Amino acid sequence: MRILSSELSRHIGDTVHLEGWLHKKRLLGGLTFINLRDRGGIVQAVIKEKQEVDKLKGLHTGTVLALDGKAQAEPRAPSGVELHDVKLNVLVPVTSEPLIEIDKPLSHKPDNLDTLFEYRAIGLRNQFESRIFLVRSILLKLIREFLYSHDFVEINSPKLVANAAEGGAEVFKLDYFGKTASLAQSPQLYKQVMVGVFERVFEIGPAFRAEPSATTRHVSEVTMLDIEMAFIRDHEEVLTLIQDLLYSVLTKVWKEHGEILRGLNAPEPVLKPKFPRYSMGQIHRLYEQANNVDMSGEIDLTPDEERWICEYAKEHDGSEAVFATDLPRSKMKFYHMAKDENTVFSADLLFRGLELATCPQREHRYDQLVEQMQAAGISTDDPAYAFYLQAFRHGLPPHGGCGFGIDRLVEKVVGLGNIKEAILFPRDINRLTP
Amino acid sequence: MRILSSELSRHIGDTVHLEGWLHKKRLLGGLTFINLRDRGGIVQAVIKEKQEVDKLKGLHTGTVLALDGKAQAEPRAPSGVELHDVKLNVLVPVTSEPLIEIDKPLSHKPDNLDTLFEYRAIGLRNQFESRIFLVRSILLKLIREFLYSHDFVEINSPKLVANAAEGGAEVFKLDYFGKTASLAQSPQLYKQVMVGVFERVFEIGPAFRAEPSATTRHVSEVTMLDIEMAFIRDHEEVLTLIQDLLYSVLTKVWKEHGEILRGLNAPEPVLKPKFPRYSMGQIHRLYEQANNVDMSGEIDLTPDEERWICEYAKEHDGSEAVFATDLPRSKMKFYHMAKDENTVFSADLLFRGLELATCPQREHRYDQLVEQMQAAGISTDDPAYAFYLQAFRHGLPPHGGCGFGIDRLVEKVVGLGNIKEAILFPRDINRLTP
Numbered sequence: 001m002r003i004l005s006s007e008l009s010r011h012i013g014d015t016v017h018l019e020g021w022l023h024k025k026r027l028l029g030g031l032t033f034i035n036l037r038d039r040g041g042i043v044q045a046v047i048k049e050k051q052e053v054d055k056l057k058g059l060h061t062g063t064v065l066a067l068d069g070k071a072q073a074e075p076r077a078p079s080g081v082e083l084h085d086v087k088l089n090v091l092v093p094v095t096s097e098p099l100i101e102i103d104k105p106l107s108h109k110p111d112n113l114d115t116l117f118e119y120r121a122i123g124l125r126n127q128f129e130s131r132i133f134l135v136r137s138i139l140l141k142l143i144r145e146f147l148y149s150h151d152f153v154e155i156n157s158p159k160l161v162a163n164a165a166e167g168g169a170e171v172f173k174l175d176y177f178g179k180t181a182s183l184a185q186s187p188q189l190y191k192q193v194m195v196g197v198f199e200r201v202f203e204i205g206p207a208f209r210a211e212p213s214a215t216t217r218h219v220s221e222v223t224m225l226d227i228e229m230a231f232i233r234d235h236e237e238v239l240t241l242i243q244d245l246l247y248s249v250l251t252k253v254w255k256e257h258g259e260i261l262r263g264l265n266a267p268e269p270v271l272k273p274k275f276p277r278y279s280m281g282q283i284h285r286l287y288e289q290a291n292n293v294d295m296s297g298e299i300d301l302t303p304d305e306e307r308w309i310c311e312y313a314k315e316h317d318g319s320e321a322v323f324a325t326d327l328p329r330s331k332m333k334f335y336h337m338a339k340d341e342n343t344v345f346s347a348d349l350l351f352r353g354l355e356l357a358t359c360p361q362r363e364h365r366y367d368q369l370v371e372q373m374q375a376a377g378i379s380t381d382d383p384a385y386a387f388y389l390q391a392f393r394h395g396l397p398p399h400g401g402c403g404f405g406i407d408r409l410v411e412k413v414v415g416l417g418n419i420k421e422a423i424l425f426p427r428d429i430n431r432l433t434p
Numbered sequence: 435m436r437i438l439s440s441e442l443s444r445h446i447g448d449t450v451h452l453e454g455w456l457h458k459k460r461l462l463g464g465l466t467f468i469n470l471r472d473r474g475g476i477v478q479a480v481i482k483e484k485q486e487v488d489k490l491k492g493l494h495t496g497t498v499l500a501l502d503g504k505a506q507a508e509p510r511a512p513s514g515v516e517l518h519d520v521k522l523n524v525l526v527p528v529t530s531e532p533l534i535e536i537d538k539p540l541s542h543k544p545d546n547l548d549t550l551f552e553y554r555a556i557g558l559r560n561q562f563e564s565r566i567f568l569v570r571s572i573l574l575k576l577i578r579e580f581l582y583s584h585d586f587v588e589i590n591s592p593k594l595v596a597n598a599a600e601g602g603a604e605v606f607k608l609d610y611f612g613k614t615a616s617l618a619q620s621p622q623l624y625k626q627v628m629v630g631v632f633e634r635v636f637e638i639g640p641a642f643r644a645e646p647s648a649t650t651r652h653v654s655e656v657t658m659l660d661i662e663m664a665f666i667r668d669h670e671e672v673l674t675l676i677q678d679l680l681y682s683v684l685t686k687v688w689k690e691h692g693e694i695l696r697g698l699n700a701p702e703p704v705l706k707p708k709f710p711r712y713s714m715g716q717i718h719r720l721y722e723q724a725n726n727v728d729m730s731g732e733i734d735l736t737p738d739e740e741r742w743i744c745e746y747a748k749e750h751d752g753s754e755a756v757f758a759t760d761l762p763r764s765k766m767k768f769y770h771m772a773k774d775e776n777t778v779f780s781a782d783l784l785f786r787g788l789e790l791a792t793c794p795q796r797e798h799r800y801d802q803l804v805e806q807m808q809a810a811g812i813s814t815d816d817p818a819y820a821f822y823l824q825a826f827r828h829g830l831p832p833h834g835g836c837g838f839g840i841d842r843l844v845e846k847v848v849g850l851g852n853i854k855e856a857i858l859f860p861r862d863i864n865r866l867t868p
Binding site: 386 | 863
């Protein structure tokens with residue numbers, strides 16, 4: 001009966017059976033020490049008998065092993081326990097030299113990212129890399145738990161759509177049985193329609209942007225959390241839900257999985273249950289005062305302002321999360337609700353200098369929506385929008401929501417420098433493999 | 435403070451505030467009865483005062499209303515409670531005539547499916563339709579809970595890939611910044627690589643098949659549950675996990691949400707914890723004996739045999755779920771493990787006459803895999819496979835898993851006749867909207 005390396009300390013004195021990968025092998029004072037990796041972690045085994053040591057001759061990291069031995073307390077071992085009197089069985093031999101060393105942290109310097117992804121299939125076996133994606137899986141789980149407990153229904157909207165122009169970015173197009181299909185940039189239209197059914201819906205899925213830019217923020221395939229909720233009293237109700245979601249998820253992930261995060265040297269978040277809210281105008285003025293830079297020409301926040309206001313709020317409000325509210329109408333999409341002639345009922349959720357989500361209220365009034373679509377140059381006769389307009393013509397209540405970047409969240413929770421490091425197999429203008 | 439219709443029976447005698455959609459309006463003995471729909475369900479309200487009734491003049495189904503009134507026990511009302519002394523407030527008026535009647539079951543006859551999808555945005559507001567997708571959301575939740583509790587890590591693999599040929603079906607292709615990308619048919623290669631990291635991984639996401647056929651089983655975009663697990667002792671361990679997953683999910687959904695399923699007239703499953711296993715050869719022979727049809731020329735199971743063996747197992751074994759084992763090598767993909775010269779370590783999970791999942795063990799030995807790839811006409815120098823071969827060259831343990839059709843599961847759990855009815859916005863050769 002196999003036990004995991006993480007269970008070994010409960011078996012001190014027992015003879016146990018482990019299976020895993022040879023992670024490291026070294027000779028020390030006539031003894032062979034090996035690190036065995038399994039899904040529980042890494043455990044050290046001491047191999048004394050020559051006939052056992054010989055079984056590893058010519059075999060490299062990755063070799064799949066079964067070990068039978070005695071669990072023994074060993075204060076000098078990282079987990080306080082070691083495997084002794086080991087009988088070794090090679091399940092899958094690896095005779096190829098390692099491509100990269102995975103028992104040490106891999107470089108995440110910008111120049112090394114291409115190498116990181118080139119050897120991704122192996123590099124992810126490094127404990128630091130794998131923990132990033134363990135955290136990612138945990139975050140997804142906590143997000144879903146929060147949403148279920150708040151009466152949200154999970155939906156799956158189509159990724160092949162007739163028209164994906166609503167997202168604003170460039171669109172991937174393809175031949176669809178003789179028609180032209182687009183890859184969905186977001187479930188925007190579908191989730192709005194679905195609040196007419198369930199009031200509260202969410203989706204976690206891929207979104208596609210033909211981003212021709214190569215930055216630390218952009219990839220062509222992202223994982224988005226899309227949330228939409230109806231019967232809101234005001235825009236603030238949307239912000240409160242998203243604030244509560246992020247606060248709950250970050251608090252829980254640190255409370256329940258702090259060990260993994262500390263193993264990643266992730267910075268513990270500075271947060272309060274209520275995130276500060278600053279209007280765009282306020283941020284421009286505060287930034288101007290602090291940095292002696294004239295921001296009067298800027299409409300949107302610059303990336304530098306996004307970083308600065310998060311630093312400011314951390315010091316001033318004790319929060320690394322900030323809402324930048326009253327976004328300008330220049331950022332308005334046809335489905336947003338205008339607040340006045342200059343601003344939209346929309347806010348960006350910033351965390352540690354990065355925009356994680358845009359959180360608008362939607363225009364739910366049919367006539368007003370049609371006007372805004374037409375002003376945006378969209379034909380209301382376009383068959384791609386027929387179902388969308390149906391839903392409004394037959395009654396949608398006030399609603400709002402957000403598109404929340406899961407990759408960006410992971411990046412910032414772990415403390416990485418580039419969105420790609422938070423994606424298993426990232427896609428950008430130059431990269432379609434692995 | 436808003437309460438939901440489902441909470442009304444706890445407030446008998448109280449004055450309450452409800453918000454929702456006008457679902458139905460009728461006059462009876464000088465009174466106006468309306469059904470109000472919200473995410474809790476439907477509640478009946480009795481409107482007496484002329485000035486309140488007048489507010490609804492010219493307004494149709496879908497009108498968004500706020501109702502203040504007194505909750506009153508009423509044995510004749512469907513939920514045993516009604517709203518009386520109603521003050522009515524129109525939040526969003528609907529002046530358009532209904533496109534379809536949503537207070538009655540919508541037709542799911544094959545001839546009517548086009549109409550069903552044409553008015554999908556509205557039709558989903560019907561209680562029968564929405565319950566299908568409530569069940570779907572619950573099934574997804576239960577599947578994830580099972581997998582988390584069995585140490586599986588959730589992954590997100592890319593949907594834009596360099597080569598998606600491994601799936602066997604036709605592939606959608608698109609221009610990717612001057613290169614040709616394919617839409618992933620499955621996370622097959624990625625999930626196998628990821629068992630080298632986490633041992634046990636799963637993904638629930640879209641998969642794309644350029645299916646030129648128009649059947650009740652095929653759509654071009656499906657939601658797949660992909661599972662992969664390593665350090666298996668044998669193929670049987672894979673089947674056991676998938677069996678336990680389905681048994682656990684079906685048992686729980688009926689135990690915890692039986693009311694919703696009964697509201698859908700869903701048939702209660704006939705299952706035992708251990709699903710019967712019949713080899714393909716056995717199924718051919720049993721079918722031949724029972725039906726006097728010569729099956730000696732058939733390699734694969736015919737759809738009729740799939741239906742028949744499920745009926746047979748239901749009667750004979752008390753199980754509507756069956757594993758058809760020892761699939762023929764004609765169905766073998768390059769990444770499957772051969773059992774002998776005729777058969778593969780693979781089994782189809784059939785439920786109520788439909789294949790829900792194919793559950794093979796994988797070929798984990800590098801040299802053998804390379805041989806099988808070459809035999810399948812795949813160049814091992816193809817850069818699209820470089821990362822995949824890396825993982826095997828550097829050690830993957832015995833592993834297996836399945837691709838499990840979520841849409842098919844929903845179809846069969848609810849008791850629908852066509853996979854499209856289980857998808858919010860289905861895609862097929864003729865349909866790219868809504």
